[in-house]
Amino acid sequence: MLNRRSLLKAGTAAGVLAAVPAGLLGARPGRAAAAAAARAPFAVPLRIPRPQRALRMGGYDVYRLTTRESDVSIVPGATSRVRTFNGQLSPLIRAQRGRPVLIEQVNELPEPFSMHLHGGHVPHHSDGHPNNEVEPGGRRLFHYPNTQAGSTMWVHDHSHDTHAENIYMGTAATYLLTDPEEDELPLPKGQYDVVLQMRDAKVEDDGTFVWDPNGFNDRPVFLVNGVPTPYFEVAARKYRLRLVNTSNERAFVLRLGEGDEFTHIATDGGLLPAPVPSRVLQLWPAERQEIVVDFSRYPVGSKVELQTMVTYPGETPEVMRFDVVREAEDPSSVPEVLRPVEDLGTPTVERMFEMSFSPETGQHLINGKPFDVNRVDFRSRLGDVELWTIRNKDAEFGIPHSLHPHLAHFQVVDRNGQPPGPSEAGWKDTVTVRAGEEARIKIQFTDYTGLFMFHCHLMGHLTMGMMGQMEMVR
Numbered sequence: 139m140l141n142r143r144s145l146l147k148a149g150t151a152a153g154v155l156a157a158v159p160a161g162l163l164g165a166r167p168g169r170a171a172a173a174a175a176a177r178a179p180f181a182v183p184l185r186i187p188r189p190q191r192a193l194r195m196g197g198y199d200v201y202r203l204t205t206r207e208s209d210v211s212i213v214p215g216a217t218s219r220v221r222t223f224n225g226q227l228s229p230l231i232r233a234q235r236g237r238p239v240l241i242e243q244v245n246e247l248p249e250p251f252s253m254h255l256h257g258g259h260v261p262h263h264s265d266g267h268p269n270n271e272v273e274p275g276g277r278r279l280f281h282y283p284n285t286q287a288g289s290t291m292w293v294h295d296h297s298h299d300t301h302a303e304n305i306y307m308g309t310a311a312t313y314l315l316t317d318p319e320e321d322e323l324p325l326p327k328g329q330y331d332v333v334l335q336m337r338d339a340k341v342e343d344d345g346t347f348v349w350d351p352n353g354f355n356d357r358p359v360f361l362v363n364g365v366p367t368p369y370f371e372v373a374a375r376k377y378r379l380r381l382v383n384t385s386n387e388r389a390f391v392l393r394l395g396e397g398d399e400f401t402h403i404a405t406d407g408g409l410l411p412a413p414v415p416s417r418v419l420q421l422w423p424a425e426r427q428e429i430v431v432d433f434s435r436y437p438v439g440s441k442v443e444l445q446t447m448v449t450y451p452g453e454t455p456e457v458m459r460f461d462v463v464r465e466a467e468d469p470s471s472v473p474e475v476l477r478p479v480e481d482l483g484t485p486t487v488e489r490m491f492e493m494s495f496s497p498e499t500g501q502h503l504i505n506g507k508p509f510d511v512n513r514v515d516f517r518s519r520l521g522d523v524e525l526w527t528i529r530n531k532d533a534e535f536g537i538p539h540s541l542h543p544h545l546a547h548f549q550v551v552d553r554n555g556q557p558p559g560p561s562e563a564g565w566k567d568t569v570t571v572r573a574g575e576e577a578r579i580k581i582q583f584t585d586y587t588g589l590f591m592f593h594c595h596l597m598g599h600l601t602m603g604m605m606g607q608m609e610m611v612r
C-alpha cells in the first residue's frame with residue numbers, strides 16, 4: 139500500500155498534491171472565525187527553555203528525564219495532551235565537553251521508549267538501540283561521555299514500533315554540548331545564544347494534538363520551542379540561533395525578512411571551518427544548522443519574519459518573527475576561522491546504500507531490504523575510514539531520503555560528483571539526498587563496539603522499513 143503521508147509530506151510533489159481531493163486540505167467553515175483567532179501568527183511570545191537542573195555527583199552531571207503524557211498550552215485558551223520529557227516541550231540540557239552526563243530515564247508513558255542522543259558519540263548500551271527499550275513503568279541509566287567536539291544535538295525515541303508517534307507527540311529535548319575552544323571564540327553568548335527547535339504539527343482549534351500515522355496533516359502549525367508561530371523580542375545586535383528540526387517529515391527552507399543575509403556558522407557536528415554568508419538555509423528532519431543574525435542592521439521597531447519557502451496548499455510560510463525592540467552593546471563577532479576540519483584521509487572500505495520505495499509492499503528499503511532486527515547489515519572495524527555512497531533511487535516517486543548513521547559524524551565528499559558547498563564543509567550526521575540523486579560521505583567509527591543503527595530520518599520511511607544495523611568490531 140502506498141503511504142500517502144510519506145509521499146506527500148516528504149515529496150516534492152506539487153503535482154501529486156494537486157490530485158488530493160479538496161476536502162482533505164480544506165477548512166471547516168463553521169469554525170473559521172475561531173480558527174483564524176487561534177491561528178493568527180505572532181500572537182504568542184517565544185519560550186526560551188531554561189536548562190534542566192543537574193545533580194553534580196563526582197565528575198558527573200546527573201539528570202532524570204521522565205517521559206510522560208502532559209497537558210500543555212499550545213493554542214491560546216486551550217490545553218493539548220502531548221508526550222514530554224519532564225512535562226515540557228523542547229526542554230534543554232546543557233553539557234560540557236570533558237564532563238560526562240548520566241541520565242536516568244523513567245518511562246511513565248503507556249508505550250515503550252528507547253532514548254537516543256542524536257549526534258552523540260556514545261557506547262552501544264546508551265545509544266537507545268530498539269532492543270534496549272524501556273517498558274512502561276521501567277527506567278534505565280544512560281551514559282553520555284561528552285568526549286566529542288561541541289555541537290547542538292537532540293534526544294528522541296528509537297523504540298521498535300512507537301518512535302514516530304513518540305517523537306511526533308512531543309518528546310524531543312535539545313542537548314547542547316559546549317567545548318572550551320568554542321567558548322573562547324567571540325561568538326554571541328548567554329541570552330544571545332538561543333535554541334530554536336522547529337517542527338510542524340496538526341493542532342485542532344480546541345487544542346487537540348493530532349497523531350495520524352496514515353493521514354496527511356492538513357493546515358499544520360509550525361511550532362518553535364513548542365509555541366505556534368511565535369514572536370521573539372530581540373535587541374539590535376548579533377544573536378547565535380541554533381536551529382533544530384525535530385519534525386517527523388517536514389523540511390524547512392528558511393529565509394529571513396526579504397531574503398536578508400545571515401551567517402551560517404555550524405551544522406550537525408558543530409562549527410563549520412569558516413563562516414558562510416547565506417540567504418537561504420535548508421533544514422531537513424533531524425538536522426541542525428546554526429546561524430548568526432545581526433539585528434543591528436534593522437532599526438528598532440522592525441519586525442523581521444522567518445519563513446519557509448516550501449509550503450503545501452493551505453499552508454502559510456510564517457515560522458516565527460523577530461521583533462527588534464531595543465539597542466544593546468555588542469562585543470561579539472564572527473571570526474574568520476571557526477574550527478578547522480581535518481580530512482579523514484583515504485578510505486579503505488566502500489559501501490553502497492540504495493534507498494528505494496516499493497509500491498507493491500508500501501515499504502521503504504535500503505539495498506532492497508526492509509529493517510530486520512535479527513539481521514546485521516554489515517560490520518565495520520573501528521578506525522577504518524569508509525566511503526559510503528547514498529543513492530536515492532526514487533526519482534519516479536519524487537521522494538527525498540536521508541541517511542543518519544549513529545555513533546560517528548561524517549564528511550560529505552560530493553553530491554552527484556560535485557564537491558559540496560561551503561555550508562556542508564563541516565561535520566554532518568544526517569545527509570539528505572533528493573530523488574534520483576546521490577551523495578558520497580567519508581566516515582570513521584571509533585571507540586565503541588557493538589550494534590548501532592543507520593536509517594532514513596523521515597520518520598514515515600523509517601517506520602516502513604528504511605533502517606539497518608551495523609556492528610562495530612575491533
Ligand SMILES: [Cu+2]
Pocket residue numbers: 502538539540594595596599600604
Ligand atoms: Cu526516506
